[in-house]
Amino acid sequence: MARALINVPQQAKPGEVIEIKALISHPMETGFRVGHNGQLIPRDIVQTFTCTYDGEDIFKADYSPAIAANPFISFFTRATKSGDIVLTWRGDNGFEASETVHIQVA
Amino acid sequence: MKIGGALVLLLSVTAGLAAEIAPADRKSGFEFMGRDTQAMQTDDTSNPGMLNVLDGGALWERPEGADKKACASCHGDASQSMKGVAARYPTFDITAGKVVDLEQRINLCRRDHQKAPELAYESRDLLALSAFVARQSRGQPIATANDARNATALTQGRKLFNERMGQLNLSCAICHDDNWGQKLGGTSIPQGHPNGYPLYRLEWQAMGSLQRRLRNCMIGMRAEPFSYGSPEFIALELFLMERAQGMAMESPAVRP
Amino acid sequence: MIETRRIFLVRSAGFLALAGGALSGAPSLATPQAMAALIAEIAAGREIKKGKVTLDLPPLIDNGNAVPMTVTVDSPMSERDYVKTIHVVNEKNPQPHVIVCHLGPRAGRAAFSTRIKLADAQTVTAIVEMSDGTLWMDSANVIVTLAACLEDIL
Numbered sequence: 035m036a037r038a039l040i041n042v043p044q045q046a047k048p049g050e051v052i053e054i055k056a057l058i059s060h061p062m063e064t065g066f067r068v069g070h071n072g073q074l075i076p077r078d079i080v081q082t083f084t085c086t087y088d089g090e091d092i093f094k095a096d097y098s099p100a101i102a103a104n105p106f107i108s109f110f111t112r113a114t115k116s117g118d119i120v121l122t123w124r125g126d127n128g129f130e131a132s133e134t135v136h137i138q139v140a
Numbered sequence: 141m142k143i144g145g146a147l148v149l150l151l152s153v154t155a156g157l158a159a160e161i162a163p164a165d166r167k168s169g170f171e172f173m174g175r176d177t178q179a180m181q182t183d184d185t186s187n188p189g190m191l192n193v194l195d196g197g198a199l200w201e202r203p204e205g206a207d208k209k210a211c212a213s214c215h216g217d218a219s220q221s222m223k224g225v226a227a228r229y230p231t232f233d234i235t236a237g238k239v240v241d242l243e244q245r246i247n248l249c250r251r252d253h254q255k256a257p258e259l260a261y262e263s264r265d266l267l268a269l270s271a272f273v274a275r276q277s278r279g280q281p282i283a284t285a286n287d288a289r290n291a292t293a294l295t296q297g298r299k300l301f302n303e304r305m306g307q308l309n310l311s312c313a314i315c316h317d318d319n320w321g322q323k324l325g326g327t328s329i330p331q332g333h334p335n336g337y338p339l340y341r342l343e344w345q346a347m348g349s350l351q352r353r354l355r356n357c358m359i360g361m362r363a364e365p366f367s368y369g370s371p372e373f374i375a376l377e378l379f380l381m382e383r384a385q386g387m388a389m390e391s392p393a394v395r396p
Numbered sequence: 397m398i399e400t401r402r403i404f405l406v407r408s409a410g411f412l413a414l415a416g417g418a419l420s421g422a423p424s425l426a427t428p429q430a431m432a433a434l435i436a437e438i439a440a441g442r443e444i445k446k447g448k449v450t451l452d453l454p455p456l457i458d459n460g461n462a463v464p465m466t467v468t469v470d471s472p473m474s475e476r477d478y479v480k481t482i483h484v485v486n487e488k489n490p491q492p493h494v495i496v497c498h499l500g501p502r503a504g505r506a507a508f509s510t511r512i513k514l515a516d517a518q519t520v521t522a523i524v525e526m527s528d529g530t531l532w533m534d535s536a537n538v539i540v541t542l543a544a545c546l547e548d549i550l
Contacts, residue, residue, distance in 0.1 A: 037194050041185035051504035059191045061345070064513070066490045070548075092502045095510075098493035100486060102462040102511035103345035104188040109497075112504035176454045176464040180511075188462075326541025327458075342459035343543040352547075360545030396458035396543050 040121060042135045046113035054085065054093075055108040056121050058131060064099035080105055080125035087137075088117035097125075113139045161317055161331055166387060169330040169395055172321075177342070181394040189271060189340035189392025192347045196272025199265060205256030211269075214253060222276035224283070227389050230378040232289035239293040241377050242270050243349060244369065261368035267347045271338050274391035281388060282335060284381045293371070297379025300372060306363025312376075327396065333384040334377065336393025343396060350377055431485050431492040431521075438483050438523055439531060448532040451484070451522040460540040462511045467522050469506035469532075473499075479506040481525040488518035514540050 041055040058080070065077025077099060085093040092111045105123075116139045122132045170178060184190055200211045200218055215221040230241040235248055246269050247258040259266035284290070301312045315324070316332035323329070337350040344352075351373050358365040366372040435444070452466040469479045478501045484494035494512050506524075514520070521535045 037191045039185060039190055039194060055185045057186060057188065057191060059188075062513075064490070087502070090502070091498075092500070093508075094498040095508075096496040096498075098495060099491065100489050100494040100513050102513050104191060105510065106186050106188070107508065107510050108186070109499075109508040110503055110505035112502055114502075174454050174456060174458045177458045180462075180464060324544045326539075327544045329544075342462045343546065345461050356545045356547050359547060 038121070038131060038133045040133050040135055042119055042137060044136075045138045045140070048113060048115070048139055050113045051110050052113050052137075053108060053110055054119065054121075055106070056083075056133070057104065057106045058123055059104050060123070060125070060129070062097075062099070062101055062103040062105060066099065078126045078129075080123045080129065082124050083107060084122045084124075085109070085111075086120045086122075087111060088115065113137065115139050159317060160383075161320070163386070166333070166384065167320075167331055168333055168335055168387060168390065170336070170390060170393065172328045172330045173394075173396060177394060177396060181336075181390070187340070187392065187394060189338075189347055189394060192268050192271040192338070192340075193275045193392055195264070195268035196270070196275075199268055200272055204250065205254035207253075207255050209254045211249070211254075218272065218276050222273050224277055224280050226270075226274035226277040226391060227280045228283050228285055230290075230293070230374055230381065231285045232287055238371075239290055239374055239378060241350075241374055242273065243351075244374075246270060246273070261349060262352055267338055267349065270349065271347060271392050274338060274389065277389045278391060279388055281386045282381055282384050284378065284385060290378060293375045293378050294382055296372070297375035297377070297382075300376050301379055301383075306358065306361035308361045308363075310361045312357065332380065333387060334380045335384050335387045336390040336395065338391065339393040339395055341395050347392065350380070427489060427492055428487045431487045434485050434492045435521070435523065438485075438525075442529070442531050444523060444531040444533050446533055448526075449482075449522050449524045449534045451520065451534040451536045453520060453536040453538050455536075455538060457514065457538055457540045459543055460514045460516075463514050463538070463540075464509065465512050465520075466509040467497075467507065467524075469524050471506045471526070473501055473503055473506055475501045476527070478503070478527045479524055480527055482506075482508070483523045483525075484512075484520065485523070486512075486514065486518060486520050488516040489514065494520065514538060516540055 037059045039057040043052050046052050060080050061078055063075055063078040067075045069075045079099055080097050083095045093109045095107060116137060118134050118136055120132060120134050124130050181187055203210045226242055229245060230239050233240045233245060243261060243266055250256040251258055304311045312332060315329050320329050320331045334350050338347055340347050351368055354373060354376060355365040448470045450468045453463060457463050467482055471479050479499045482497040485492050486494050495510060497508055499506060517539045519535050519537050521533060523531060523533045525531055
């Protein structure tokens with residue numbers, strides 16, 4: 035169960051540039067670490083992050099093992115109309131997490 | 141050279157009580173971090189420890205054990221009932237008949253009032269609950285009880301803090317009382333205050349308790365670390381809180 | 397093409413990276429070469445100019461496990477003139493990728509922040525692709541120190 039902490043302003047004016055911040059719990063195991071038994075710990079990372087606003091892609095990121103554990107991302111978008119902002123993370127071992135926040139634009 | 145100088149200092153300190161830090165000179169570990177790490181802690185929307193606090197908030201409401209009681213059933217709104225609680229632990233507990241820390245107190249509640257199994261140190265749920273409870277004391281001054289029943293543990297804690305141990309034959313005091321602010325390798329030595337626990341340590345890439353950090357310290361000194369929940373650790377935790385009396389709680393803090 | 401002096405410095409550091417990797421026993425790829433190859437792949441024959449983009453990293457890092465990083469690009473982010481892609485690459489980690497961000501006119505502001513892992517003191521580079529196909533870059537040098545008092549005896 036991945037916990038996510040999302041920060042999106044609840045309200046915005048049309049055309050206003052808003053900041054979206056998202057933090058998700060995930061080990062981001064690089065696949066380069068060696069465990070106590072001398073064996074490589076297998077890779078387990080988030081591979082992609084996507085954000086849509088009213089169904090349209092507004093920001094996407096391709097992660098790598100160089101992204102820190104419990105990945106944090108902050109980015110911007112222009113508030114157009116009221117709608118749902120959906121953030122989705124997908125990764126190794128079938129990992130998928132999605133959070134939806136609503137924004138009121140008036 | 142900084143590293144050589146520190147080593148010479150360490151080797152030349154003779155046995156005996158180290159000089160305690162004057163109350164006016166006390167600094168939180170926060171002040172020894174870079175600006176960006178400080179920003180990570182102060183921004184609740186980006187502090188990784190807040191993920192554990194969120195988890196803890198959910199656990200607070202979840203009915204547990206044979207009686208299907210949640211923490212909230214007795215304690216209601218944690219922001220009211222738990223305010224200042226973490227700032228006064230460890231302390232003597234009548235039920236247990238001894239000094240207990242916050243984690244042990246949570247387990248006593250689970251065992252006695254929820255009829256639920258106790259949670260292990262560093263388990264996901266215990267970290268979440270202790271992070272959630274400690275968060276409610278953020279900004280509150282550390283206020284260990286002036287209780288005669290804490291005296292024995294406090295004395296033992298002070299003794300352990302000043303006692304040399306391990307292959308490196310160092311005591312906590314030698315680094316954290318005598319050489320705070322100097323460099324150990326590339327890192328600044330902080331004063332070793334417990335005002336941010338449980339905290340997100342960047343080195344662990346996870347949340348951890350004060351006892352986990354103390355185990356790291358002891359391994360760093362090449363000493364056999366005390367076991368989780370041991371009376372030695374409780375005594376040390378109590379002494380550290382007493383030593384940080386009056387400093388503001390920062391939980392959940394972020395530290396390198 | 398990136399100025400030849402940077403590639404020379406990167407290649408000579410590669411020997412140390414290889415030697416260090418062999419001693420530690422962990423798998424080590426020739427990252428400075430891998431970074432140069434990755435940059436060449438991104439460039440696809442185009443020139444990369446210095447400017448427009450600012451890569452923000454703390455010069456002295458508390459812990460290499462979580463380094464706060466911000467990339468900002470000077471761009472109007474209009475329908476006709478916007479940032480398409482931001483690539484960040486590194487030279488001393490076991491692999492050269494850090495992150496690739498895809499933006500567009502809807503972004504409003506071409507900037508993002510995240511936290512990255514850096515294995516050693518090194519140079520991190522950000523390369524930005526604009527809507528008109530031009531490439532711009534910025535680099536930052538960082539020093540990474542090891543934490544004291546760890547859980548495992550190294």
